[in-house]
Amino acid sequence: MLLQTAPADTTSYMLIGFALIFGAIGLYVLSLYxxxxxxxxxxxxxxxxxxxxxxx
Amino acid sequence: MDATPRGLKILTWITVxxxxxxxxxxxxxxxxxAVMGDVQRVFYFHVAAGWVGALAFLVAVIVGIAYLITKQRxxxxxxxxxxxxxxxxxxxxxxxxxxxxRPIWNTWWTWDPRLVTATVMELVYVAYxxxxxxxxxxxxxxxxxAVYAIIGFLSVPLTFLSIRIFRTIHPVVIGSNDPGAxxxxxxTAKMFQAFMFSLVTFTFIYATLLWHRIRLQHLADRVExxxxxxxxx
Numbered sequence: 685m686l687l688q689t690a691p692a693d694t695t696s697y698m699l700i701g702f703a704l705i706f707g708a709i710g711l712y713v714l715s716l717y718x719x720x721x722x723x724x725x726x727x728x729x730x731x732x733x734x735x736x737x738x739x740x
Numbered sequence: 741m742d743a744t745p746r747g748l749k750i751l752t753w754i755t756v757x758x759x760x761x762x763x764x765x766x767x768x769x770x771x772x773x774a775v776m777g778d779v780q781r782v783f784y785f786h787v788a789a790g791w792v793g794a795l796a797f798l799v800a801v802i803v804g805i806a807y808l809i810t811k812q813r814x815x816x817x818x819x820x821x822x823x824x825x826x827x828x829x830x831x832x833x834x835x836x837x838x839x840x841x842r843p844i845w846n847t848w849w850t851w852d853p854r855l856v857t858a859t860v861m862e863l864v865y866v867a868y869x870x871x872x873x874x875x876x877x878x879x880x881x882x883x884x885x886a887v888y889a890i891i892g893f894l895s896v897p898l899t900f901l902s903i904r905i906f907r908t909i910h911p912v913v914i915g916s917n918d919p920g921a922x923x924x925x926x927x928t929a930k931m932f933q934a935f936m937f938s939l940v941t942f943t944f945i946y947a948t949l950l951w952h953r954i955r956l957q958h959l960a961d962r963v964e965x966x967x968x969x970x971x972x973x
Contacts, residue, residue: 691772694779694843701782701839702767705789705832709945712828716952723959730966 748951755941755948762934762941770934773925780925782840784935787913788942790833790858794896795946796826797865801893804886816882817961819889820872821953823865825946830862845909853906854899861895868892 766784773780799822807815837855838848849855868888875881903910911924927935 691774691777692779692843694777697839697843698778698781701779701836702785704835704839705782705785708828708832708835712825712949716949716956720956720959723956723963726963727959727966730963730970733970 744955748948748955751944751948751951755944758941758944762938765934765937770931771928773931776844776925779840779843782836784938785942786833786836786840787935788938789829789836791939792942792946793826793830793833793861794900795943796822796829796950797861797889797893797896799950800826800889804889807882807886811879813878813882816885817954817957818950819885821950821957823868823889824953825949827862827865827869829942829946830858830865834858834862850909852910853902853908854910857895857899857902861899864892864895 762784766781770781770784772778800819803815803818803822806812807819834855837858841850842848868885871888872881872885875884902908903912
């Protein structure tokens with residue numbers, strides 16, 4: 685970059701960087717949502733099983 | 741699970757708004773760096789992600805000590821949630837550093853002290869998450885988690901200080917620079933404002949995610965208790 689007069693053209697690397705940042709945060713938020721949804725389903729199934737067991 | 745608390749809803753929307761503003765600040769408001777060009781904009785979120793990682797691991801130490809003193813499981817829940825978030829943001833920090841390094845250092849990776857210590861730190865906490873899975877007894881797991889979080893934290897100051905005590909090409913943002921550092925730049929007023937705003941925004945992101953993750957863990961614990969109760973009955 686010696687004797688350089690204009691900024692280097694590094695826009696593509698910037699786009700990759702921000703895609704990774706937004707992507708990683710988005711994926712983590714999605715994982716929280718999916719795990720929460722699955723646990724709620726489990727809880728609903730367990731609530732269904734209990735009366736059946738009590739009823740014999 | 742109980743309905744989302746009003747405070748969490750408000751915090752979540754504030755965080756979304758701050759994140760949108762921070763994205764505008766780093767992509768539009770901050771000027772393009774004179775030598776490195778647009779890739780320098782990654783720096784704002786790169787450092788902010790590293791800050792969240794360190795903060796998350798520090799919180800895990802504090803709640804780890806709190807658990808060892810009080811033996812209350814809620815501290816273990818906070819520690820687990822905090823470390824999980826710390827691992828995600830440290831990974832963002834490492835990967836974005838690599839993307840920045842490619843055009844500036846002409847390589848994706850080099851065995852520089854900062855890169856090595858940051859990766860070791862990440863692996864230490866990934867191991868924490870994996871090892872926890874192998875312990876069935878909740879009290880033993882919590883005790884292990886607390887002690888591990890305290891000892892594992894040694895990797896955090898080592899990572900932070902690595903660019904100050906070892907010869908390195910990694911730039912130092914705050915404080916004096918190694919003459920061998922490559923990719924150093926002087927922040928203008930607008931760059932500094934975008935930088936500080938990013939740090940504040942990512943702190944909000946951490947707090948919001950932590951609250952959501954703690955609630956998720958409470959739900960997981962409830963499912964586990966229900967299963968045990970059904971099997972016992």
